[in-house]
Amino acid sequence: VNSSNIDDERLRQFETRIARGEKIEPGDWMPEEYRRQLIRMISQHAHSEIVGMLPEGGWITRAPSLRRKLVLLAKVQDEGGHGQYLYHAAETLGATREEMIEALHSGRAKYSSIFNYPAAAWADIGMIGWLVDTAAILNQTMLARCSYGPYARAMIRICAEENFHRKQGMEIIYYLTQGSTAQREMAQQAVDRWWWPTLMMFGPHDADSPNTPALMRWGIKTRTNDDLRQEFIDQTVPEAEAFGLTLPDSQLRFDEGSGHWRFGEIDWDEFRRVISGHGPCNQARLEARRRAHEEGAWVRAALQAYGARQNEAA
């Protein structure tokens, strides 16, 4: 028996376990490609939470009331926490925090394209909660069923907390759209800015998504990009209508036959431009992360010195 036969047999057993709905835990055998795909996805997801603090963080000191400020502060703090849960899940696969942070700061690692757009007005904070977090919840509810135990568990914890994010955003939009003409206009301009970039969050069409078949076979993803995007549209179009907002898509129409909303084509050139580092804020986001890391170096040095002294004492 040669080693490739043994690997074939192990792969067969691994796929049988996943088909039975079992969770893979650290220590269990897994194909190298499963490990590689998970580290790629989970670390990108962690980076998205960390970079995701930046567009909203700028509005904490500008929030229109103390209540809104408390809520936004708590939301941004949650995102920092979610980044920690996810880095932890990637570490169970052998990735180190140092490697992952280095990959982000050098520009090698990707993160969600949505966070490369600016939050230009207060209404954008509402749009991030209502649109971006609704999209995130759909994706993360799927990932809570992921075949890899530590990732699934991090997702369950995050989904429970993320519902607050969505609802505080809807509350902001509700009050703006019920407010003065200027407030309604601010909300309309914000939805014009965020609608298409949010649809891009789900990633390329299934036909152009090279990783999807392997991810589905191994239970990492259980739904496709287009499937999730359609559910998002079916859910949010009626909400936009209730708010009295006009979505910036002239081709949007309800298809009685299928029960789904049909929509126009996404600007994939823009998607590729933003994902490859040329969106409106890519540079600023990475610079902010690098600066935060550099400015925290003395804290890490002090903690290391303290740790070394504790070890000597012990």
Add this chain to the structure above:
Amino acid sequence: VSDSQLSRFEVFVQGRKGAAYVHAGSVHAPDPELALLNARDVFSRRPNCHSLWVVPADRILRRTVEQLSAGAETDSPATPGKSETFLVFGKIGHRGSHVFLGETAAAGSSQALSRGQEAFGHLDVTSWWIVAEATRSISAPEEARAWFDPAKDKPFRDHAFYPVETFMRNLGRGRRQQAR
């Protein structure tokens, strides 16, 4: 000095007095005291925490049933010799996290694993973690109120704080009235 993210500690949360400690995730810290502090910040933003345990991640003996059935050697990170107390954690079935099952006295973590399997084997454990009690640190009970009660003062962290369903119903009603 190289830039380091320090050591990893596994974190276990007790939701309320008397409940089992459940694994929540991990934190990085130079020592157990700061690991507890980080764990408090990362894992108790909601009012869901009564007490915390932290354990250095590299001091845990971990074995999945797959590893055990493949005959994995259960060499122990702790030194065998005189008997000490071990904490036995298990993930039951394929849902949920590692949960504290109970204690056992053993000479080394391999023996503690065998004893854990004897005592809790009927529970359909799919993954075992064995922790020497001496390596576990506990959040100070006298600090529990100062550490965990502030989360109770932040109801706006709960989605139920926002009456969004009522808003959307009101909007629907308004629209129908306009149409009439």
